[in-house]
Amino acid sequence: MTTATATQRVLLQKLEGLRHIPTIPAVLAPLLRYLQQPAEKIDVQKVTDILSQDKSLAAQCLQMANSSLFGRAKNVESLRSAVVSLGVHNVSDIAMSCGVLNILPRDQAGLDPVVFWEHSLGCALVCRHLARKINFGDPAKAYLAGLLHDLGIILNLWILPKEFHEAWDLGKADGIPLDEAENRCLGFTHCESGRWLAERWQLPPDLIDVVTYHHSPEKSVEHAALTSLVQLADLLCRMGNLNYGYVEQRQVSLREQSGFPYLAKDFSGLKDLDWARLTFELDGYLEEVHRLVHAIYRA
Amino acid sequence: MTTAPTLAAGFGAEPIPGAELMQIRDVIYKSAGIFHPDNKLRLLWDRCGRRMRELHIPSLREYCDCITTKSTRQAELVALLNEITIGETSFFRNQPQLEALWRVVLPNIIQAKSRLPLRRLRIWSAGCSTGEEPYTLRMLLLEECASQLKDWTTEILATDLNERSLAHAQEGLYGAYSTRNLTPIYRNKYFIPQTDKLQVNALARSNVAFSRLNLSDDSRMTFMKSLDAIFCCNVLIYFDLASKRRVIQHFYNNLLPHGYLFLGHSESLYGVNDDFRLVHLPGATAYIKGERPPVGGRAL
Numbered sequence: 001m002t003t004a005t006a007t008q009r010v011l012l013q014k015l016e017g018l019r020h021i022p023t024i025p026a027v028l029a030p031l032l033r034y035l036q037q038p039a040e041k042i043d044v045q046k047v048t049d050i051l052s053q054d055k056s057l058a059a060q061c062l063q064m065a066n067s068s069l070f071g072r073a074k075n076v077e078s079l080r081s082a083v084v085s086l087g088v089h090n091v092s093d094i095a096m097s098c099g100v101l102n103i104l105p106r107d108q109a110g111l112d113p114v115v116f117w118e119h120s121l122g123c124a125l126v127c128r129h130l131a132r133k134i135n136f137g138d139p140a141k142a143y144l145a146g147l148l149h150d151l152g153i154i155l156n157l158w159i160l161p162k163e164f165h166e167a168w169d170l171g172k173a174d175g176i177p178l179d180e181a182e183n184r185c186l187g188f189t190h191c192e193s194g195r196w197l198a199e200r201w202q203l204p205p206d207l208i209d210v211v212t213y214h215h216s217p218e219k220s221v222e223h224a225a226l227t228s229l230v231q232l233a234d235l236l237c238r239m240g241n242l243n244y245g246y247v248e249q250r251q252v253s254l255r256e257q258s259g260f261p262y263l264a265k266d267f268s269g270l271k272d273l274d275w276a277r278l279t280f281e282l283d284g285y286l287e288e289v290h291r292l293v294h295a296i297y298r299a
Numbered sequence: 300m301t302t303a304p305t306l307a308a309g310f311g312a313e314p315i316p317g318a319e320l321m322q323i324r325d326v327i328y329k330s331a332g333i334f335h336p337d338n339k340l341r342l343l344w345d346r347c348g349r350r351m352r353e354l355h356i357p358s359l360r361e362y363c364d365c366i367t368t369k370s371t372r373q374a375e376l377v378a379l380l381n382e383i384t385i386g387e388t389s390f391f392r393n394q395p396q397l398e399a400l401w402r403v404v405l406p407n408i409i410q411a412k413s414r415l416p417l418r419r420l421r422i423w424s425a426g427c428s429t430g431e432e433p434y435t436l437r438m439l440l441l442e443e444c445a446s447q448l449k450d451w452t453t454e455i456l457a458t459d460l461n462e463r464s465l466a467h468a469q470e471g472l473y474g475a476y477s478t479r480n481l482t483p484i485y486r487n488k489y490f491i492p493q494t495d496k497l498q499v500n501a502l503a504r505s506n507v508a509f510s511r512l513n514l515s516d517d518s519r520m521t522f523m524k525s526l527d528a529i530f531c532c533n534v535l536i537y538f539d540l541a542s543k544r545r546v547i548q549h550f551y552n553n554l555l556p557h558g559y560l561f562l563g564h565s566e567s568l569y570g571v572n573d574d575f576r577l578v579h580l581p582g583a584t585a586y587i588k589g590e591r592p593p594v595g596g597r598a599l
Contacts, residue, residue, distance in 0.1 A: 175402070251403055251579070252578065253576060253577075274567070274569040275577050276567035276569050277328065282336070283336040283565070284336030285336075288338075
């Protein structure tokens with residue numbers, strides 16, 4: 001990379017020294033590819049077959065499928081009934097969530113990743129909710145974007161557990177956003193390391209933009225709306241209960257965020273959105289998100 | 300489809316009924332501006348159950364009709380709101396809101412006023428009930444904000460419509476329930492033990508002024524001037540939309556340009572007022588004054 005900045009050089013040096021990088025669970029890539037096609041072409045049996053290849057993932061999916069967060073109508077006892085009663089895209093959301101929770105080894109040194117999983121799952125739910133409220137069109141994509149936006153944090157936890165712990169401690173002590181603290185302690189942020197991982201995983205371009213620009217969605221050339229949606233949902237979570245283990249000590253006006261006009265331009269519903277209600281609704285997620293993440297990650 | 304709570308049934312482990320309770324939640328939010336997130340639905344169901352027992356209504360479906368039918372709606376809504384807010388009054392009731400006040404809001408106010416010669420902070424507890432809120436604010440300013448507010452004059456105005464509540468507030472004598480959230484530091488420094496109760500001492504009473512005020516009294520509302528923050532928690536939920544709009548417009552005028560309006564937990568101004576803007580603080584929300592479009596002109 002000929003135009004690498006000092007920050008990128010520091011990061012690349014670290015990454016080049018890595019023997020292993022976190023990998024996405026094997027069944028999720030074919031599942032994601034399969035779900036890219038139009039809904040009417042999707043075969044429930046095929047989805048069930050793909051997921052059933054990973055027994056442990058399938059069991060975790062069932063656990064999540066029985067949560068109120070996924071609109072459970074009755075007890076879901078098999079993957080097939082989950083796909084039938086919750087719909088293919090809900091099950092895809094569930095499968096991705098369980099898959100992502102399996103990226104880090106459970107005996108990871110340094111910070112306990114549980115708070116980040118809770119934040120990611122919470123942000124995914126808020127993104128989906130927000131997408132539905134403003135008729136964003138693709139709530140499943142919004143969910144996935146929320147779930148994966150902090151991929152870089154997972155990588156930072158993996159490659160630099162001690163330094164990342166220091167950054168988190170600084171963020172908590174000063175009540176500042178984590179990316180600011182990372183910049184001071186690491187010389188780069190989870191947005192930059194996240195981009196590296198997202199490209200390695202060959203995520204679609206819109207998700208790469210979300211991972212890279214969710215703190216500065218105005219920089220996303222082609223996917224500013226999705227990236228802005230994640231910026232707002234992420235902030236709502238960080239200022240409330242679904243944060244990273246600490247709440248930032250500052251005042252935030254969602255309307256003044258750089259992504260707001262990008263989203264408002266295409267989705268008129270944003271202007272009249274009841275942000276207060278959305279904020280209160282988040283309070284209702286916390287206990288269930290906490291329970292699920294512990295049940296799955298600690299299992 | 301759903302199971303209504305029976306008169307004898309407890310509300311512990313039963314599945315929460317869906318559609319009717321959601322409808323009741325929406326009615327409460329639309330008329331009173333107070334929202335029950337999913338994790339509070341069991342509490343809402345319990346409160347509806349109390350009203351149903353009182354009225355001998357056997358099913359939640361029928362109670363839902365009662366709260367949505369025009370002839371009974373208003374009275375029943377008030378009765379249900381009373382059940383919902385019962386026991387809400389206590390010292391340090393909304394901890395995240397108070398922390399946001401001293402960690403984020405006060406530094407902002409102090410900065411906004413730093414160039415003014417007069418170092419005065421005015422906070423209004425509008426609908427102070429039996430006084431726990433204004434005394435909490437006073438103690439908080441004395442304890443947590445002492446260094447920030449050195450050389451500042453602080454005033455806490457506390458008003459309520461109910462004279463009995465005001466008399467209680469002025470007596471300053473509180474039982475175990477209201478004082479349950481007090482830490483030993485506050486308990487020892489700002490209270491005098493009186494048999495099985497605690498009485499607010501002179502230090503916590505200093506600069507707290509109680510008076511009777513009807514928030515719907517337009518002429519008196521215009522005299523509440525130069526405020527830095529207004530706390531109006533679980534009061535507007537009882538007002539109809541037109542009265543609520545009038546009160547909020549007064550609050551807007553009463554606040555200084557950098558002022559803050561705080562409402563109760565899960566209380567919202569959505570659909571009531573467009574001049575105030577929602578801001579997110581750590582673990583809490585508040586309203587600040589937004590830019591108003593020019594009078595008589597079109598907003599660009």
